[in-house]
Amino acid sequence: MLPYILSLLCLLLHTQGATTTPIHPITRQTCQSTGHCPPGTLIVSRTPNHKNTTHPTLQSAINSLPNDNTPQTILLLAGSYIEQVNITRPGPLTLLGETSNPRDASRNRVRITWAAANSDSTGAVDNVFSSVLVVAPTLEASLTGSGPTGYPVPADTPFGNTDFRVYNVDFENTWAEYSDGPAHALSLSRANGGFYYCGFYSYQDTVYIGKLGNAYFYQSILAGQTDFLYGFGTAWIQSSALQLRGCGGGITAWKGTNTTTPNKYGVYIVDSSVRAANASVATDIQGACALGRPWNSQHRSIFACCYEDGSVDPRGYVDWVVGGVGRFEEGVTLMAEYRDFGPGVNVTGRVEGGVTSVLGLGGWEAYNTPLKVFGDVEWVDWGVVRGTD
Numbered sequence: 129m130l131p132y133i134l135s136l137l138c139l140l141l142h143t144q145g146a147t148t149t150p151i152h153p154i155t156r157q158t159c160q161s162t163g164h165c166p167p168g169t170l171i172v173s174r175t176p177n178h179k180n181t182t183h184p185t186l187q188s189a190i191n192s193l194p195n196d197n198t199p200q201t202i203l204l205l206a207g208s209y210i211e212q213v214n215i216t217r218p219g220p221l222t223l224l225g226e227t228s229n230p231r232d233a234s235r236n237r238v239r240i241t242w243a244a245a246n247s248d249s250t251g252a253v254d255n256v257f258s259s260v261l262v263v264a265p266t267l268e269a270s271l272t273g274s275g276p277t278g279y280p281v282p283a284d285t286p287f288g289n290t291d292f293r294v295y296n297v298d299f300e301n302t303w304a305e306y307s308d309g310p311a312h313a314l315s316l317s318r319a320n321g322g323f324y325y326c327g328f329y330s331y332q333d334t335v336y337i338g339k340l341g342n343a344y345f346y347q348s349i350l351a352g353q354t355d356f357l358y359g360f361g362t363a364w365i366q367s368s369a370l371q372l373r374g375c376g377g378g379i380t381a382w383k384g385t386n387t388t389t390p391n392k393y394g395v396y397i398v399d400s401s402v403r404a405a406n407a408s409v410a411t412d413i414q415g416a417c418a419l420g421r422p423w424n425s426q427h428r429s430i431f432a433c434c435y436e437d438g439s440v441d442p443r444g445y446v447d448w449v450v451g452g453v454g455r456f457e458e459g460v461t462l463m464a465e466y467r468d469f470g471p472g473v474n475v476t477g478r479v480e481g482g483v484t485s486v487l488g489l490g491g492w493e494a495y496n497t498p499l500k501v502f503g504d505v506e507w508v509d510w511g512v513v514r515g516t517d
Contacts, residue, residue, distance in 0.1 A: 163179075172184070202224070211240065217289060245309040266286070292321040292322070294321075308332065330356065354374075364502070379419055430465065431464075436470040456483050
């Protein structure tokens with residue numbers, strides 16, 4: 129009962145201050161389940177000549193949209209789409225996956241896949257080229273760069289999509305069934321993106337949130353092995369499932385960013401679960417998966433009100449040591465937990481590890497709502513989060 133109460137309190141707290149109006153829920157869900165959609169909705173299908181189909185691929189549908197600020201909607205009919213998707217338009221864009229189970233990401237019927245990884249160690253090839261989905265205004269805005277400083281995106285780079293939303297779509301990088309270099313399922317930079325009941329699957333660097341990127345995930349599945357949540361930007365992961373497909377590095381690998389935007393960059397995992405992807409993997413990774421490691425000393429991540437299974441390293445977080453020098457800096461690096469529970473929580477191990485901060489209410493209060501973290505949450509679909517859809 130106590131874990132349930134704690135999760136409920138966190139969920140109620142983080143929705144405070146949200147006053148925006150979501151997409152009309154009946155219209156969205158009717159469109160997803162029956163194909164009867166509002167006028168102007170583009171419909172994508174892999175089946176040639178399917179009734180009402182306007183495009184055979186998602187990218188062709190996106191390319192047909194005006195590069196302006198008008199809101200646009202695309203419905204993807206059930207199936208697997210093998211393509212890389214690139215979104216640069218600034219106007220609101222909603223992607224809907226056909227489904228009869230709109231509140232269950234594990235039963236999604238739309239899957240977008242691509243097989244690519246970055247095996248170049250010289251820095252000549254950027255990680256972004258491995259991505260299944262890229263949301264960024266320009267190529268330069270999306271570049272990851274290398275090392276603890278990353279790519280110096282030009283200061284005059286414009287902001288991209290102000291309100292990008294996806295419902296019930298899975299993005300999977302199928303390059304290899306183990307870590308074999310960065311292999312993004314998602315790359316989002318200088319844009320606002322909301323992902324509801326979606327799936328993100330890879331092994332290394334699954335989700336990248338770049339500079340000035342703002343991403344909100346709700347009841348989604350994020351799966352990986354090595355540093356599979358990483359970036360410069362800001363991500364809030366709410367009521368979701370982190371699936372451990374193995375252990376390597378850490379779950380999170382974040383770094384500070386040079387920006388004048390008054391938000392609290394970092395990754396915040398709230399009311400979620402951290403578990404082995406399956407029983408077979410669980411046996412192999414018992415006590416071996418770190419919650420994260422600092423990409424640079426300004427790493428910031430917090431697991432709050434989360435369930436952790438026995439896969440989690442007793443130390444919680446670990447330092448990232450390169451050439452004998454660690455990147456953790458006392459008083460600068462924030463690798464923290466707040467009211468987590470489950471067999472993966474080891475108080476003694478956290479203390480002995482020396483880098484994990486266990487926050488009290490006062491420490492968590494500065495970060496305990498998306499509004500405090502992002503500074504602007506008008507692009508989040510609060511109707512879905514509050515269950516009023």
